[in-house]
Amino acid sequence: MPVHTAASRLRPVDVMLERQWDELVVRSGAPPFMRPGWLRAWMDAFAPGEPLHALTVESGGEPTAVLPLRQQRGTLRSPTNGESMIFSPVVADAAAAAELADRLFDGPRRTIDLTSLPVGGGAPAEALVAAAARNGNAVLHRTTNVCPFLDVSGDRDAFVQGLSAKRRQSLRRLHNRLGAAGEVTVTVHDGREHLDALLREGYRLEAREWKRAAGSAIISRPAAAKFYTAVARWAAENRILRLVFLRLDGRPIAFSYNLQQGGVLYGLKLGMDDEFMKFSPGVLLTQHLIDHAFADPDVRLFDYLGQNESYKTEYASGTREQVRLQVFPGPTGKLRRAAVVKTGELRASLVNRLPASTRKRLVAVRNRITL
Template structure:
């Protein structure tokens, strides 16, 4: 059943997410911060499965009797259905696919998620695309063994850059839980570092959008209350030149937003703060994964070769109509990718800036 988010459901949902070790992004508090900031709170619903009166599966959705989709925009890290077990995932998929009045649009779901696997088995036409390939590091072993997998030249270069920074002053790394009175100041510092010149030009910086500022501020305050917020910083004599907005839960440190001072670009602050957080995760016995999120960018490829795919699945209501819709969607996607590939980088940035302004 699709339900509105009353207090009883929110409590049961959060309890199920914690009990099953779901990622922090599956918790309703984080999703409500997103929905409130982007004006979607009234649209946010939950598709639920109960067994013996107990909640055993929940999927956040928006939409109504026709199309149903997951609540996704450019600031969505991932969508994770919360399920108690495999049977609950199968029941959730059956309930979802029984809604034959329109398209089911599952975006930002993990390729190996139990619900994703179940949905792929439907006889209805399904159009699947890769949303992103997010890199991660398994931090359950020994840090020295991991560092040995990095290229020798890369390790030497990082050490050389650290020595040059230490010549400028005391080089420190910190991981703050956001529980002090200075949370607002720490967030402003991170937002300032994240607002690099090219991101401001493209309109993709957090501060370029009041909705983004509201989301990451409300999300941080909720996360701090729940004990899952982590704000990382690299400093020289107290001056922050790299920052990380992170969430930690269920053995995983998720790295959402990177900030850096471009005046320090020659020192590789992005690579440096990632390495410090990876070493931090290895040093913690309760952390087994460092999740970089986002796309598999070149600097991330220097640190790991393992990725998790996020998919977008569109399930169409009938084989005949759905087949036509699926073919049209695939053709449009191929055409769009071909056009974008032929554009110059400045043109793509200008188009992105226009898109972001329209979204605001």
């Protein structure tokens, strides 16, 4: 394993670091959600005016590890919220990941709060989790999400045959019903042409009635709309945007917002026209996305992202765990950890006692809060 003789520091992100960091993401195979373009769009939308910092490990003037962070009143936080997909250190190799973890927890004793960290399979974030308890830190480590994915490096026909007979029959019936209703087309756009018009169509489909009621649709929240629009422009410039539409007689009835990078197709958002629910357009579009992933020789994995929902798990070959890591240093660390645990338990207990209608209103309020 390579040994790094390197400097390590927390520094404001400047233009040169962004360039070097972006190159490291691409070389290392880190997800697009760790590229500066994604995180700049996130900061501009959800933390406007706040500077973005990064903990770096450097060797020969080049970063070998980068961890973007926010500094808030003695706490280092990941630049993440409910719109974030994956947050992970960007590292050249395992040695850089270990050194980054050492510097994060052996430096000034600050509270640390990192979310959406993928673990398992030797993921770079595991070095952070392993190092968190050093120096007597109190640590809270919780699973927050389990994301399904599908290996598409094999044969598409073999995958379809592996589905249950009931599912195959259901898909054939849905395809036939939609085909009988009119001309069915599926289009994949990279956003280099007509991007604004495509996003307007897509956002309308994503804003389903229940999402508008809960305040969780993209167009229900100005910050979210600003974020996804900025990400789409950045991704189109970098040739990684994939906007997919299912159309009936030219009318869009389902939409998927995706990024494709490093052999992975990432599914960020899925929307559909509720008027056509009898055709299950979301199910059909998901099947078309799977077909697209199998057909593209540059794609080996379809990452559904989001929650481990039934319509995803049926088409999944595995899952990825995501965790939240909170570190409370110093003599009061254990007390602060206990207070966070107790507050979470009380909140969950109170919410569970509320009527369903009240819980929905609380969800709507929460979804309008950007941070």
